[in-house]
Amino acid sequence: MKKKLIIIGIESSCDETAVSIIKNRYVLSNIIIHQEIHKKYGGVVPELASRLHDKNLPIAVRKAIHTAKINQNEIDAVSFTLGPGLIGSLLVGTSFAKSLSMGLGKPLLTVNHIQAHILTHFIKNANINNNYPKFPFLSLVISGGHTQIIKVNDFFQMKILGSTLDDSVGEVLDKIAIKLGFYYPGGPMIEFFSKNGNCKKFGFSKPYVKKLNFSFSGFKNHVLQFIKKKSKDNPCFIKENLSDLCASIQKIVAEILLEKVQKATINTDIFRIVLAGGVSSNNEIRKTFISFAEKNKKWEIFIPKNQYTTDNGAMVAITGLLKYKKKLFDSIHVTPYSKFKIF
Template identity: 80%
Template sequence: MKKKPIIIGIESSCDDTGVSIIKNRSVLSNIIIHQKIHKKYGGVVPEIASRLHDQNIIKAVQKAIFLSKINLDQIDAISFTLGPGLIGSLLVGAAFAKSFSMGLGIPLLTVNHIQAHILSHFIQNANINNSYPKFPFLGLVISGGHTQIIKVNDFFKMEILGSTLDDSVGEALDKIAIMLGFSYPGGPIIEFFSKNGNDKKFIFSKPMVRGLDFSFSGFKSDVSQFIKKQLKINALFVKQNIPDICASIQKIIAEILLEKIQKAILKTGISRIVLAGGVSSNHEIRRMFMSFAKENKRCEIFILKKKYTTDNGAMIAITGLLKYERNLHDSIHVTPYSKFKIF
């Protein structure tokens, strides 16, 4: 009987130290150490992030191995995030992975962070359908650092159809949250307050961007001008209307994302949609996309369980596993990259 490979995945692209061990697409452990210190700075401080990764990575690896109930010599390969991300944080993960690979004499597998978000859907029972999407499909990656529509023809054959021209959707939500007096990260706070709000109470403009690209800077400015104008009239406006403001903001963002996906469906003829990235955990975005799929019987929608939406080691491990199965090993001399690269 053919041995089922065991892969360890290291994620260190931003401020979360993620380590996961996967055996044949099944997650044996998935450890995430969050860096809560960034909250007081209103955003991630790169130097602090890399320093804390250096402190946390050994602890995360030890815990992942312990919970997996495996021995070191059972691990077949190590995968890690090569980019994009914060270069200091990526270097910490890369240095550890290279040392681990050389020390155990096992293959090294580099992972593109965006691809990994999409390929999270191939972890066993990772999405709410408990099934794997069939190729080809359209991937919508929405997070604090990325907003992209990607045509996925195979595991490692992907084509970018549209990207944000400025802020990512998650970045826009965080900046709007600060305008409302919330702390970082703001997206989850906006989501929390929106649950009891009237999403039709306030109307905000949608950016007019051709094709499948996105832009959120104009939308962010519109919200900012609206809030400033209302506060001049009533200093308590935000406090008195926070649920309705948050619900209205979420509704527009969800509509922007869905409208672009509808355009992508028309352009490609592909009606199988996969959502990925931290912002895909947002309840309004999920509700709107599921409602669209229900109304359009030919459309299939795949949505991750919330624990797999944010940055985590499991998405790196599954991508590493898929590369390992195809003998796509990497050199010890690879160098991390901070900015996005074409697949």
């Protein structure tokens, strides 16, 4: 009888201190400590994030082990995010994971943050379909730091087909949200206020970008200049049109993403689509992709459940488990990286 692997996953790439324990592909615990302090600064302050990771990681690990109802010595390996992300935050997570690995006498498994978002779908019942996507598939990774279309041939055989040339989709939504008067992170607030809005009220233009790449900087500037001009003529413009603005912005963003993925499916002849990353929790984007898939029977769509969209330890743990099975262990001398690396 095969041993059931127990892996702990540690995520500290940005401002979420997250720790999870999985047994085979089942989540036993998934602890996330949110760093609320960044709201008042309108974005993540790297130094504060690092300090809070240092404070929160021991708490999160203890809570994860307690919730999982296991003894720490039952853990088979320690997996953690090596990059990309904020270098200070990654250094804290790396140091902690190394210490835990040495203390337990268990192997170390490093994880690429983007791969982890994609491989979330291989946690048991992690997506709305409650099953695993078959290879090959196309993954649209959309978050506060990344916007990419990636061809996935196997767990660790991935190729980037397109990326944002400037801002990520999540970053743009947050910046527009601040102009609308929301606090950081503003993307969820745009979604909330869009519910009662008319998505056809304002027709913002879509950027033209070659191949499968994205560019959201021009779209962001167009929206911000539009709001500035209208507010100059009518100081109450935002207040009077808030829901319609939010709905119109979301509609265009969802269409931009869908159109690029449509193009990717035609180029690759792959019609199995996997969404990943924090922005994949956005209901307008979900509805747009699901609606298109229902009309186009070739398409098969996989969307993560909300608890697995934002940064979490479970995605790190499942990636670690998959690496463990392939014996892809790492040295204690690894160093974190802040910028994106090719898989």
